[in-house]
Amino acid sequence: MSSSLLSSHASFVLPDGRTLLRDLTFSLGPGRHGIVGDNGSGKTALLRLLAGDLSPTTGTVEARGRLAHLRQTRAPASASVADLIGVGPVLAALRRIEDGSVDPADYDAVGDDWDLPERLHAWLDRTGLGHVGLDRPASSVSGGEATLLGLVGLLLQRPDVLLLDEPTNDLDADGRARLTEIVDEFSGTLVLVSHDRALLEHVDHIGEVRDGTVRWYGGTYSEHLAMVEAEQDAAQRAVATARADVRRQRRDLVEQQVKQARRDRQGRDHAGSLPKIVAGAYQRKAEVSAGRLRGMHEQRLEQSRDVLSAAQDRVRDDRRIRVDLPDTAVPPRRDVLRAEGIVAAHGSAAPVDLVVRGPERIAVVGRNGAGKTSLLRTLLGMEPARAGRSEVLVPCRYLPQGVDLLDPDRSVLENVRAAAPDAPVQQVRAQLARFLFRGGAVDQLVGTLSGGERWRATLASLLLATPAPQLLVLDEPTNNLDLASVEHLTEALEAYRGALVVVSHDAAFLADLRLDRTLEIGPRA
Incomplete structure (x- = not known):
């Protein structure tokens, strides 16, 4: 039977009574199908409906063929790499059988997977993870490595239908290239939710989730945009x-x-x-x-x-951030950050010398596990260095990876005023309007905002802070952002006049930043 996904008049209503998805009718056959949409539009819920994790409130959703689903989840702290892949029990049973066990339970555990070790090592080599020991704690691998290990576990199941939820999050350039090869070569029905523009150039169809419905466009993401x-x-x-x-x-x-x-x-x-x-x-x-x-x-x-x-x-309300940030300007010859012989607490043992001068824009890149985040934190004095010294010479703001800086129980206005306590209220309101918070929107509690709105409020609190940041340090800022939020981030950074240091694996985003140079961090020591 050919693999496929079928949805017939399916709707999904949230517990609060709000209809998230309504009357979805479509069929997806073999090929690569991308799903895009704003944060909170229902992309992940749609994928979970297709996977059977959620049941539609009305209508039906059906998957034909063996289905595997890569979710945005983390393994328990006690799990091993083998557990992360999902092969621990089978490998243990195989070892017991090799040692002479005749227990029927061991044979039941193995089933038809007698060739599992060979297939496992082939997939590990193909994903660049042949060096990762199966007995290692899952917590010791990087986020990108964990994603690829989870994908290996799915591919070992020989799925006919493969669902991927933001698969390039945390992946370095090599990991993204290997993932893209797997996507290109998958012969069944593949559906991926992603904000990665490069990966979306490898799909056959784009489904855009908007206003509770899904509209399908033939072609890649760039063709969809056209x-x-x-x-x-x-x-x-x-x-x-x-x-x-x-x-x-x-x-x-x-x-x-x-x-x-x-x-x-x-x-x-x-x-x-x-x-x-x-x-x-x-x-x-x-x-x-x-x-x-x-x-x-x-x-x-x-x-x-x-x-x-x-x-x-039919006209979309795709508004743009248009903000002026003159107080973030740095004179061209002023030193912003100086580091000599810095060796971060984790990652590469190679010492780093770095001088950031004037409004330079620098990308920090490297393989997963090289210690890019640790280097940022060490440069800013947030972690002790193994060697060397570093000094920040101007007002600085840091956006850590995956951390919400805002108080969810305070309004947008209150959060921004906390970062800029001396700024007049009307001035803050006027500036927030340029971040698309107009009228009563500034009085909304942050905890009630959508993902994209919360991100814009975070940007405002960073860029409107006093003293104005003349050095902005961002760690994987596009992770988990929808495409509209990535555009808003890029727009805000176009207006930023200070120095910028950013860690990112998103090549398209880095290209939009008009970087001055790139600092590459070597492999883990």
């Missing part, structure tokens, strides 16, 4: 045409009302010379005619407004 842009151009033209028609219908209605008022005055003047019964008949006939004419114009106006409303609904 189609959306063409649709939006057409939608904008339709809005302009509809708006002009509303103005015309409104003008026609006003003109009809003016003409009718003139006729009414003339009719009253003429009625004075007619018998009362004849004048009354004329008046009733004129009122019926006038009402019919007014109703026709009002109906046309209402229809024009409906057309305008429908056209406006």
Whole structure:
């Protein structure tokens, strides 16, 4: 049977009664299918519906073929690498059988997987993880290594349907290249949720989750963007045409009302010379005619407004961050950070000499486990160095990996004012409007915000802080961000005038930053 995923009028309602996904009907056959959408739009919920982890509130979802699902989860602290892959019990049973066991339970555990060790080592070599010992604690491997090990465990199941949720998070360039090869060569039905633009260039279809529905576009992500842009151009033209028609219908209605008022005055003047019964008949006939004419114009106006409303609904509210940050500027020759012979507490033993001067933009790159995060923290004095010394010479802000800096029980305005306590309230409100928080949105509790909104509020608290940061240090800032939030981050950094040091494996994001240089960290010592 050919592998496939089928959804028939499936909806999913959250416990609070909000409909997250509604009336989804589609079928996905063999090939590579990408799913994109804003944070909170329902991408992961859709993947969990397809995997059978969630049941649709209404409708049905069906998977045909053996299904495997790579989730965004971490292994328990006590787990080994073999447990992370999911082969621990089978390997243990094989060892016992080799030692002479005849226990039926061992044979049941092995099943048809007598060749598991050979297939396992082949996949480990292919994913660049042949050096990782199976008895190592899972907590000792990097996030990228854990992702690839989980993928190896799925591939060992020989799945017909493979579901991947943000598979490139934490992967270095080599890991991303190996993952992309696996995606390209998978012969069954593959569905991946991702914000990785490079990986999305290797899919056959794009499904965009928006406003509770999924719309499928043929082609890669760049082709999807071109189609959306063409649709939006057409939608904008339709809005302009509809708006002009509303103005015309409104003008026609006003003109009809003016003409009718003139006729009414003339009719009253003429009625004075007619018998009362004849004048009354004329008046009733004129009122019926006038009402019919007014109703026709009002109906046309209402229809024009409906057309305008429908056209406006097709126009996306993809707003841009437009902010000016003059206080973050650094003179070109001023030293921002100096490090001599720094060896971080974890990772590479190679000493690092680094001088950041003026508004330089520097990317820190390297393999998973090389110690990039540890280097950042050591440069900023947050971890003790094994050797060398480092000094930060300007106001600095640091965004750690996967950490929300905001207080969820305080509003957006209160969080930003906590970072800029001396700034006038109205000034902070005006600046927040440039981060797309307008009106009452600034008074929303952070805990109630969507993922994308929370990210914009975090950016605002970093960039609007006092003193203004003249050095910004970001550790994997695009991890778990939807594509719109990555664009918002890039827009905000375009306005930033200070020095920037960023760790990222996202090649497209780094290309957008217009970097001055790259610092590559060697492998783990």
